[in-house]
Amino acid sequence: MDILHSINDFNEAKQVIPGGVNSPVRAFGSVGGTPRFIARGKGAYIYDEDDNAYIDFVQSWGPLIFGHADEFVESALTLALKDGLSFGAPTEKETTLVKQIISLTNSVEKMRLVSSGTEATMSALRLARAFTNKDDIIKFEGCYHGHSDSLLVSAGSGCATFGTPSSPGVPSDVSKHTLVARYNDIDSVKACFEQSKNVACVIIEPLAGNMGFVPADREFLYALRKLCDEHNALFIIDEVMSGFRAGLNGALGIYNIEADLVTYGKVIGGGLPLAAFGGRAEIMDMLSPVGGVYQAGTLSGNPIAVSAGIATLSLIKSKPHLYDELESLAKTLTQGLQNAAQEYEIPLQVDYRGSMFGFFFNAGAVKNFDDAKKSDVAMYAKFHQKMLEKGVYFACSQFETGFICSAMNGAIIEEVIQKARESFKEIHFEG
Structure with missing residues (x-):
């Protein structure tokens, strides 16, 4: 994946903006690599300055329940x-x-x-x-x-x-x-x-x-x-x-x-x-x-x-079934991620409500911040990097929430689950 524009943009931004970003998590400090500089978005997808497409589960950290550039x-x-x-x-x-x-x-x-x-x-x-x-x-x-x-x-x-x-x-x-x-x-x-x-x-x-x-x-x-x-x-x-x-x-x-x-x-x-x-x-x-x-x-x-x-x-x-549909997608995604991780003996805890979801690389249930801090942040970073290379944009920190938008559908979710399965397989065999 070519990200030359993002690399150059990030280097230039760091000269005039503290850390190169206007909100700390965007710097990819928790997951490593170069933050993608986004040029545009449409529906479930965002596109970086090199025109790479990503299925976006950040959705501007929550506001875009109908996805990017909704026509209405x-x-x-x-x-x-x-x-x-x-x-x-x-x-x-x-x-x-x-x-x-x-x-x-x-x-x-x-x-x-x-x-x-x-x-x-x-x-x-x-x-x-x-x-x-x-x-x-x-x-x-x-x-x-x-x-x-x-x-x-x-x-x-x-x-x-x-x-x-x-x-x-x-x-x-x-x-x-x-x-x-x-x-x-x-x-x-x-x-x-x-x-x-x-x-x-x-x-x-x-x-x-x-x-x-x-x-x-x-x-x-x-x-x-x-x-x-x-x-x-x-x-x-x-x-x-x-x-x-x-x-x-x-x-x-x-x-x-x-x-x-x-x-x-x-x-x-x-x-x-x-x-x-x-x-x-x-x-x-x-x-x-x-x-x-x-x-x-x-x-x-x-x-x-x-x-x-x-x-x-x-x-x-105007959409009486909106939240049922979004929660169904969130359920399918989180269960699919968990099942894919289990195939390769990678512990993963998942949860969701409505269009919000999250997952922890953690062997035990997460009920509070002490539990959350036991998660394997290095594993999350590996997973994040591999999914990013495959065109899936998850939150750039283990300690953030993911979001479903109405522009997503079952086919998109299944595509993400399959890419997650491939990523878990790679992580498993890399040791």
Whole structure:
């Protein structure tokens, strides 16, 4: 496979962009080799600058549920572009999109639009602290909620300790207000509540997507909801990744659970920068200009991204069997990968929900970040490189999630499984 353009592009980018990329995982540091510089995408495929085609299971890290360059979404964008890019003023489209989202969730009465998932979670935390008049938050090791200072925290010597910064530049005075618990371990959460009587909220990805794909146990989420109520803390569900990906009603619908605040992103922008946070009216009405909690953004609710979101959600609602079809493909893919790995005695754990899936080169079940870290990252790197050479683009890290899009079909999935079988065979005989 000729990737000369990508090699040259990467070398040039590194001269002016830190690491040559604008988001770290894209640099292929976890899997080795040269990151592919993408020229275009259509449907299930992306094409690099050397015109190599790849079946794409990254899908821009989740937003593109209908695949690349969907005609319905593109048509909506073409019309919106004729009216202008951004006004810094309210538009009818903002209300239309918010109503669409609210109609599909059981936990949101009011909502505000922002431009990124980081903004959404950061704003939700500020609201929770203001509403409860408390400072501390509980998050879970391995869950990613954006790169705001309060959430770039990992566990200290134990899950019940106050967090320590996981990035230089995060002041310890900020991170001391973040407690880190163990995913799917309710006792670790109880220990956090025992350590601090000042907990404003618990924030969680019910379908964790940044330690690999790890779903929460249903009983664990119910116990979290109960603990929050007992301690007068808000329960925040982060659906930036899982919202409209795992199902029409997201993880909230899958688990049949209610949150006090919910964050959304990715799919609701149809591939453009857009996110949102919402919840009970009494909480949301604390936001300025109604209340005293300040939050603002120059491009929040911009008409181009909002138009893409409206088109995407409208198309989703017009396809009653969409999520069943996507989940069927995810099931076929993950089971096929697992069976192919077993043929060559390679341990592989798989899971999926809706159009989200993941796999770990791990001998045991993965229920939390400690389990995930036991995975064979070197094996993942080998597999990733071999599949890339065969024209299949999986996430460039063991600790990311894969995505199915509606442009995929059974034939594409079977092609991928066969290429995986060939890759596992090569790995097996290479030793």
